[in-house]
Amino acid sequence: MKNNDSKLVVVTGATRGLGRAMSQKLIQMGHMVAGCGRSTDGINEMNELNGPNHTFRALDVSNDSSVYDWAREIIGENGAPDVILNNAALANSPAPLWKVPCSEFSEIVDVNIKGVANIIRHFVPAMIKRGSGVIVNFSSGWGRTPSPEVAPYCTTKWAVEGLSKSLAQELPGGLATVAYSPGMIDTDMLRNYFGSGAASHPEPAVWAEEAVPFLLGIGPEHNGQSL
C-alpha cells in the first residue's frame, strides 16, 4: 500500500537492465513499484529483494488478457498508477531486413508496439478517471534515426514515437505521455548490438541515479514531447 507522499509506478521489463535499475531507484526513493517481466526467476528475485510493499509479476506484455488481469489487480488494490514506465522491449538479432525471419519480426512488433498499447489500454482509463498521470513510452535513438541491421527494432521505436504523439492528443488535461530515449546504457540489449563495446557506456544503476528523478519530473507541460 502506498502512502500519500509516494507515487505508484508501473514498470514493465523490471527483471533486468533499465527496468530493474529504475525499480530499485524508485523503491530507494520511497515510491511503490508494480513491475513485470517474463522471467519467473527474475520476478521471484525482485519480490524477495523488495518485500511485500512492492509487487512484481511474471507476465508477457504482449498478452493482452494477462495485462488486463494485472491492471485490474494493481488498480483494485492501489488505485491508478501515478506513472507508467513502458520500458519492456526486445531487440532483433542484427541482420539485414530480408534475412529476419517472420516469427522474429512479429515477436518484436508484439512486444515493442502492441505490448506498449496493451499497458496503455488497461491502465490509462483509471488515470483519466482520476485526472492525473504520466505515461513514459521507451523509445530509442533508433526511434529517431535509422541504422542498418536493426530494421525490426527501429520500426517499433519509430512506432512508439508516433503512438506517443497521437496518444498525447487524446489525453485530457492533467495527463501526459512522452516518448523517451534513455541514451546508451550497458545492458543485455546494448550488448546484443555492440558486444563488449557496450561496457564503455554507464551501468544501469549509475544511469538510474539521474534518469529516475528526471522521469519523475515529467508533467502535463511535457505532453507529446520526445525527450
Ligand SMILES: NC(=O)c1ccc[n+]([C@@H]2O[C@H](COP(=O)([O-])OP(=O)(O)OC[C@H]3O[C@@H](n4cnc5c(N)ncnc54)[C@H](OP(=O)(O)O)[C@@H]3O)[C@@H](O)[C@H]2O)c1
Ligand atoms: N540499453 C540501451 O542502451 C537502450 C538504448 C535505447 C533504448 N533502450 C530502451 O530501453 C528499454 C530497456 O532496455 P534495456 O536495455 O534495459 O533492455 P534489456 O536489458 O534487454 O531488458 C529488457 C527488459 O524487458 C523485459 N521484457 C522483454 N520482453 C518482455 C515481455 N514480452 N513482457 C514483459 N517483459 C519483457 C525483460 O525481462 P524478461 O526477459 O524477464 O521478460 C527485461 O526485464 C527498452 O525499451 C529499450 O528499447 C535501451
